[in-house]
Amino acid sequence: MPDRSRVVILGGGFGGVGAAKKLKHADADVVLVDEHDYHTFQPLLYQVATDLIETSTVGHPLRDLFHDQPNVAVHEATVNGIDMENRKVSFKEMAPETYDHLVLALGATVNYFGVPGADEHAFPLYTLPDAMRLRKHVLERWEAADRDPGLIDDGALNVVVVGAGPTGVESAGALAELYRTNFSEDFPKVPQDKAGLILVEAGDAVLPMFKKSLQDYAKKALEKRTVEVRLGEVVEKIEATRVHLKSGEVIDAHTLVWGAGLQANPLAQGLGLQLQHGSRIPTEPDLSVAGHPEVFIAGDIGWITDQKTKKVLPQLGSVALQAGEHAGANIARRLDGKDTEPFKYLDKGTMATIGRKAAVVQMPRGRSMTGRTAWLGWGAVHLALLSTGEAKARAVLNWVWAGFTHERPGRIRVDEDE
């Protein structure tokens, strides 16, 4: 008697979780492996970094997501290698797994494009530890400047944010609120004009993927919130306390947030496949890998083309989730003896928030929103996507509370290794 069909899913982000969910009724054992025990709600990472919400609103136990799905086993382990010829995945901490179908949803890592000093000094914002590190560093710099005011003139409180995509814009906006409301009360003796926030962007607009009117709104909204927007500037070198621009200018800043680019998980490079820009794995219309119909790709590791528009899709949570669900559904179809279907992305709109009551939403067919309406819509959409009722309730509480009082949940640095 043959074993039950086995699906291995690598990665517990939007792509991997989406795929596993769609295999609920499939006649298959599903093994989902992630290097952490949690799923990360990445669109809100900047809010963890700026203390607007709690770590546990954004990181949710992976096992908790599959209590109602007995055919899914979750393991925490790190992938060592993927042998597509023998349909086998090896792990650092546990025995290898063989598969009949594989979903590769291993995400991305930050891409510094070779900028010297970035590896050592830049703060990326792709993972939950990234967000916690940035938060801790900013708080630590303020405490240090409180003890030694000479640090203020050295730029200890200045933050340079690189890249005016959603990550950079949302981080800069949220830092401005943290600085101008909370820190101005926590550190009443620090002159706020010595705590600068500078958004550096190589292109000629903020939020390049949005339409012109939204770009203009976002830029003005940032500037109104005291963020200095520097377009057409490129970072050349990063030191612990200085940021060097190609123009020759040197900015005194002890913090640099990198929101300027991703590359696929390095495991993509070991598969013997021809890769696309950013080491992303090209996909067939049904999201499988050319020559490997049993391997599907989802999320930021993939070079995924919308089969409706024929456009390559950006590395966004909504794309990852839909691609993951599609990959899972295609495996389920195949296990049912049916043909797979091509992936068509359903654009529900793209959003970015600049601050309290300020956001931009670009909807399909040219429609858009800004300001308070967009901000409320942004809140509603993200709430709807949070994985559990409790995370939703906590996020609502945090947001409503902060909206009325400017109080933030954490604003403390707890070092568990001390």
Place this chain on the structure above:
Amino acid sequence: MPDRSRVVILGGGFGGVGAAKKLKHADADVVLVDEHDYHTFQPLLYQVATDLIETSTVGHPLRDLFHDQPNVAVHEATVNGIDMENRKVSFKEMAPETYDHLVLALGATVNYFGVPGADEHAFPLYTLPDAMRLRKHVLERWEAADRDPGLIDDGALNVVVVGAGPTGVESAGALAELYRTNFSEDFPKVPQDKAGLILVEAGDAVLPMFKKSLQDYAKKALEKRTVEVRLGEVVEKIEATRVHLKSGEVIDAHTLVWGAGLQANPLAQGLGLQLQHGSRIPTEPDLSVAGHPEVFIAGDIGWITDQKTKKVLPQLGSVALQAGEHAGANIARRLDGKDTEPFKYLDKGTMATIGRKAAVVQMPRGRSMTGRTAWLGWGAVHLALLSTGEAKARAVLNWVWAGFTHERPGRIRVDEDE
């Protein structure tokens, strides 16, 4: 013109915060220094360790507590030395402070009483990092056992809790709920009878400071929740995966929670004072130090006698808070040219919770409560004491949510140093 009077408060726990609050209207500059940027609500640490509430419900920004008190400056720094002759405190990270009055509220550290292996392997539960480390360790052991079921027979999931005071009882009870509800769902393949919880106590009762009927109730409530209560047993040696008892028995357990004793902050030993048991600093009736009327003691670092009953008070949050407030009030009195007053402790009752709907409350004059009523009373009292409206709202949300759903906020391990 002489400078304004200067009060230095060392420690931002219940004692230090209580003292600073009482100096709100005093004609003095108050400097409050803690080695962290947060105040810890210690009575709920075991809930952080077992994931019932969030880190940020228990750790609150110290600066936030004094926004309405412009005569208080908060600094994050570590005390290097206290020179009582020259009224000067030196710090590791900042310039020294001189004082007219000093409040010593530096708390305690755990006391292992020389048990071999405790330093390396025991998990204390006195600080917020302690709670986070324990939480992380327990979660990690379950993930490891999921990957390698052989670890289950090695005792990876067994926990020995040492000491049946409130810390030990509350930890054991909360671990039982975490194990039997959440982990039984998260790890459906792990046999729960291989995940034991053993409470080891040298004396002949749990909760020795409570009256007999409450002790009996607490023991039964623990046992009903699958905690094995071992009275009259003493831990002799601790290894990473084994606990040796004096009786010769060896328990396979990868986790040992130490709830068995405190000693005063080691800084107490450098003051040239005659110390009491556990290195605690003896206090005069008004909480000052003999021979140093300008130095006051509050909290776990002190050997504090209730001037009403003449009994030495235990190292409890409620004692620390009242002593801190009394010390602050006495300094304010002296600055007003008045005499200091002796410290009288107002006993509002002692509580310990064993689990959902199970707690014991011992009130003054022999009254007591158990069960659901006590549990609700316990919740109400702790809520009332949490430092801000937001912390309260979050705690309520977490408790109510967990009460209905058994869902816990975190249950994930985020390693920010990865």
